[in-house]
Amino acid sequence: MKELKVAKALLSLRLGVFVVMFVWSIDKLLNPDHSAQVFEHFYGVAGVSAAAFTVLGCLQLLLVFVFLAGAYQRFSYGLIFLLHGISTLSSWQQYLDAFNNLLFFAAWPMLAACFALYYLRDMDWLLAWDHRSPGVS
Template sequence: MSQQLETKLSISLLLLRATIFTVFLFWGLDKILVPEHAVKVMQGFYGLSVSSSAMMALGFLQIVFLLAFLLGIWKKVTYGAILALHAASTFASFGKYMDPFNNLLFFAAWPMLAACFTLFILRDFDNYVFKTKSKTKPNANIHTA
């Protein structure tokens, strides 16, 4: 791959990661700042009954996790989890797609799901990340006597 293409791809993936982070950040903040709303969402879309304090704790954990995602740490795990979480959210809203003109904003979940998938499958090309440790490969040209 040319250096120019690699740079463009890396910048594009960074922008996908930053914008996906932004959406998930506001979902996390909703859990902390307006837990009653998040409780209603959890009950209405997932059929789960969660207390406001549990929702606030979940929101805090979500934001901590999101920071690892934003920094590009543990890409296979964090990007994969983001993809799985957004897929679950998208499919849990399936009923809303049956009445499209009253629920137009729900359709924005589909391109975001595609963005999450793209980021996950191209994660090895997402180079603008926080490096936790360097992975050195053995030099195949070194010969020992």
């Protein structure tokens, strides 16, 4: 019973993180100009072409669906955690002007969710591809 509660909680975290990462992936595909501005402002990378964002968006979309499926958890959960961690830390200047950038603080609970999913990935079996529930051999 306790394993099912934990699995439901981890599934809800996986779904929540998926929604954010999915929208970020779609943004790269549908709005490459916005992605270019983000890359230049937060990562200091300028001159990335729309075609490059299409490739990045497709790769990120693939990763996000693998993550949603609960597949290759060490890889997919770890990469989602790493990508979101880079995104969160690269926004450090936004945290200095907290009251004008409140939405940026939402990145921290999501980073904690990404960490929890990675750390507890062996317990995340509910609706996870190629993962068995406890007690099933």
